[in-house]
Amino acid sequence: MKLIAHRGLRSKTIKENTMEAFKNAIQNDKINGFEFDIRCTLDNQFVINHNAFIKTKLIRLHTYKYLKKRYKLPLLQEVLDLDTDKIMLVEIKNRYLPYHKLLKIFKKYQNKNIYVMSFHNKVIEKLKKKNCTAKLGILNYILNSESDYDLDFICLLNNLTTPHLIKEYEKRNVEVFLYGILNEDNDLWYENGTYIVDEVTKK
Numbered sequence: 001m002k003l004i005a006h007r008g009l010r011s012k013t014i015k016e017n018t019m020e021a022f023k024n025a026i027q028n029d030k031i032n033g034f035e036f037d038i039r040c041t042l043d044n045q046f047v048i049n050h051n052a053f054i055k056t057k058l059i060r061l062h063t064y065k066y067l068k069k070r071y072k073l074p075l076l077q078e079v080l081d082l083d084t085d086k087i088m089l090v091e092i093k094n095r096y097l098p099y100h101k102l103l104k105i106f107k108k109y110q111n112k113n114i115y116v117m118s119f120h121n122k123v124i125e126k127l128k129k130k131n132c133t134a135k136l137g138i139l140n141y142i143l144n145s146e147s148d149y150d151l152d153f154i155c156l157l158n159n160l161t162t163p164h165l166i167k168e169y170e171k172r173n174v175e176v177f178l179y180g181i182l183n184e185d186n187d188l189w190y191e192n193g194t195y196i197v198d199e200v201t202k203k
Contacts, residue, residue: 002032004177004192005091007050009034009200019047019074019082026084033087038076041067044098046076046105052093060094061140080109089177090134092118099130106134115151117155117177124151132159137177155176155196163190 008014008021009028015021025034027095037050044066052058054071066148067073075171080088081163096142106114110133116139137153140160153175166176170192178195181187189195 001189001191002087002088003200004194004196005034005200006030006179006196006198007034007036010198017050019078022082026086027084028200031086032194034104035089035091036079037093037103037198040094040097044101046102047073048076049073050122062203066115071124074200076105078114080105080114083159085113087113087115087194089115089117091115091139092120092123095120097123099126102128103132106132110134113139115153117153134144135175139179149174152191155179158195166190166193 005025007016009025010016010021014024022034025031036048038046039049039059041064042061114119114134116134119139121138128136135152137151137155139155155177156181158178169176177194181195181197186187
């Protein structure tokens with residue numbers, strides 16, 4: 001069983017999607033990797049933030065220099081520069097991207113353990129067609145049941161998943177990530193699963 005820290009390993013003093021949260025995940029022996037969100041700025045830089053807005057500012061309408069000065073948002077490259085061989089699970093939030101630039105970044109860090117996913121299927125399909133060097137996957141692909149799924153991994157909601165479904169994907173060499181885990185008693189845990197978790201107090 002593997003654990004991926006959702007938006008980094010947070011605490012009362014460490015905020016999500018920050019360099020501190022990612023370093024905290026790297027230093028924790030129970031954690032096998034960390035997940036984070038990227039968004040594109042007006043000047044085509046990739047910054048780390050979950051929401052489209054930061055405070056009242058829409059990220060895609062502002063430059064990186066502006067956002068860095070006011071909100072200290074880290075760049076994708078800063079995260080990928082971290083000294084670790086743990087999984088770095090990148091969730092792409094934007095539908096429209098400067099693909100050439102993103103592919104160039106992933107190629108530069110191709111020796112890192114990078115996984116890339118999105119709810120936007122076409123974004124991942126386009127990265128695949130352009131021979132992205134990172135491992136690629138989609139979240140909740142067609143109700144989790146497409147027989148022609150041909151990506152490296154899939155990310156499924158834990159409460160919509162069964163051991164049988166996990167085994168079917170494993171037979172096709174598709175790695176399964178599960179999310180929606182809150183470390184509660186009714187969460188489902190499978191021995192071979194890779195779980196995106198908000199905390200590591202259980203299991």
